[in-house]
Amino acid sequence: MHMEKKSFTFEEIKLKLVNYCVYQDRCHAEVEQKMKEFLLIDEAKEEIILYLMKENYLNEERFTRSYIRGKFYIKHWGRNKIKMNLKQKQISEKLMNMCFDEIYEEDYFKTIQRIYEDYSSKQKGLQEYQRKSKTIKYLMSRGFEYEKINDIFD
Secondary structure, three states, X not given: OOOOXXXXXXXXXXXXXXXXXHHOOOOHHHHHHHHOOOOOOHHHHHHXXXXXXXXXXXXXXXXXXXXXXXXXXXXXXXXXXXXXXXXXXXXXXXXXXXXXXXXXXXHHHHHHHHXXXXXXXXXXXXXXXXXXXXXXHHHHHOOOOHHHHHHOOO
């Protein structure tokens, strides 16, 4: 069954998008995706995006910074996984690199160490070298860089 798109006025749509941005920081790509729910002409979309930016509801740098903080400090993702996901959200390499100072190097190192110890201690009945390589693979799958992982053995 084809659902009829409920029609809203321009102001109602604008308000919905403001609320979408207020609830949680968004990037342009997410807002554009959300706008697909509404039947809007390009000029209207453009106008809403500009309005959201002007009123600071939509701020790509703020989004990127809070995304990086959340994925590292809450989800414990490494830089590579965060980068990959930000790329999918069409965040530029330049902006990403500028915002990675949200992660303190010391915290990054300690997180790798902690995850290494946790994961490694759960690998039972393996030779030391097997446990080590399995744990390194696991950390890499979480987006941590091989060189950074290796630093914990120095």
